[in-house]
Amino acid sequence: MAKRMELKNLNIFYGDFKAVENVSMVIEPRSVTAFIGPSGCGKSTVLRSLDRMLELTSGARVEGQVLLDEQDIYAPRVDPVRVRQQIGMVFQQPNPFPTMSIRDNVLAGIQLNSRRMPKARKDEIVERSLKGANLWNEVKDRLNAPGNGLSGGQQQRLCIARAIAIQPEVLLMDEPCSALDPVSTLAVEDLIHELKENYTVVIVTHNMQQASRVSDKTGFFNIKGTGTPGRLIEFDATEKIFTNPSEQDTERYITGQFG
Numbered sequence: 001m002a003k004r005m006e007l008k009n010l011n012i013f014y015g016d017f018k019a020v021e022n023v024s025m026v027i028e029p030r031s032v033t034a035f036i037g038p039s040g041c042g043k044s045t046v047l048r049s050l051d052r053m054l055e056l057t058s059g060a061r062v063e064g065q066v067l068l069d070e071q072d073i074y075a076p077r078v079d080p081v082r083v084r085q086q087i088g089m090v091f092q093q094p095n096p097f098p099t100m101s102i103r104d105n106v107l108a109g110i111q112l113n114s115r116r117m118p119k120a121r122k123d124e125i126v127e128r129s130l131k132g133a134n135l136w137n138e139v140k141d142r143l144n145a146p147g148n149g150l151s152g153g154q155q156q157r158l159c160i161a162r163a164i165a166i167q168p169e170v171l172l173m174d175e176p177c178s179a180l181d182p183v184s185t186l187a188v189e190d191l192i193h194e195l196k197e198n199y200t201v202v203i204v205t206h207n208m209q210q211a212s213r214v215s216d217k218t219g220f221f222n223i224k225g226t227g228t229p230g231r232l233i234e235f236d237a238t239e240k241i242f243t244n245p246s247e248q249d250t251e252r253y254i255t256g257q258f259g
């Protein structure tokens with residue numbers, strides 16, 4: 001669990017449009033890396049390239065390398081389905097399967113792989129994942145109730161439980177708290193903080209307090225203007241980015257002097 005990732009000279013296209021240009025960075029294992037920057041600068045695009053989900057969008061194409069430990073996930077013989085089993089993704093809107101039980105939601109990614117797993121083993125995975133997502137105490141007495149009977153914050157933690165049930169090497173989260181109230185947001189932030197003991201976590205957020213609270217490293221992305229590609233302007237320790245950034249654009253963005 002918890003592998004290192006390295007992005008090398010990534011260019012990402014949607015058809016003829018170059019959305020992201022020349023992004024390189026190292027993402028350390030057992031750490032939280034935050035991506036920040038204005039809307040449209042390519043944060044989600046880069047994130048989705050890290051588990052090869054991007055190519056499910058027709059016309060989307062990645063140039064460059066993404067190493068998971070030493071393996072380039074874009075190498076010719078690599079199976080994208082296998083990559084997505086090693087790297088979990090949590091989305092902006094909590095998306096549990098609404099009519100499926102809480103228990104089955106946690107197992108949703110597993111059951112595709114091993115239909116004939118013994119019940120005791122499944123129970124173990126459900127408990128471990130829900131504990132890992134800080135949700136166990138709230139749901140342990142109603143594991144067979146439907147997933148949509150939970151609050152928004154609980155649903156998001158259920159989605160995190162589903163993502164960690166497969167024991168991924170890396171956990172990607174695209175604005176995981178933007179649909180949540182402040183209390184649920186803090187619960188998910190606490191959880192992210194704990195997850196880095198076992199996982200490599202990458203989170204996209206618009207909330208700078210959140211980036212500074214939860215992340216070790218921060219990447220600031222920016223675009224020069226509409227139609228130009230997003231670029232990684234600065235990537236450094238979170239504390240440095242938020243107190244003493246090297247680039248003027250970063251400074252302007254974090255102090256809010258920016259469109």
Ligand SMILES: Nc1ncnc2c1ncn2[C@@H]1O[C@H](COP(=O)(O)OP(=O)(O)OP(=O)(O)O)[C@@H](O)[C@H]1O
Pocket residue numbers: 014017019037038039040041042043044045046057230
């Ligand atoms: N499926 C797509 N087809 C074509 N262009 C796309 C697609 N998805 C994103 N883009 C474009 O790529 C660029 C980067 O988009 P992306 O969604 O990565 O930005 P973002 O930084 O995540 O923005 P936001 O903060 O609003 O979520 C934008 O110009 C966007 O319009």
Ligand SMILES: [Mg+2]
Pocket residue numbers: 043044045204
């Ligand atoms: Mg986005």
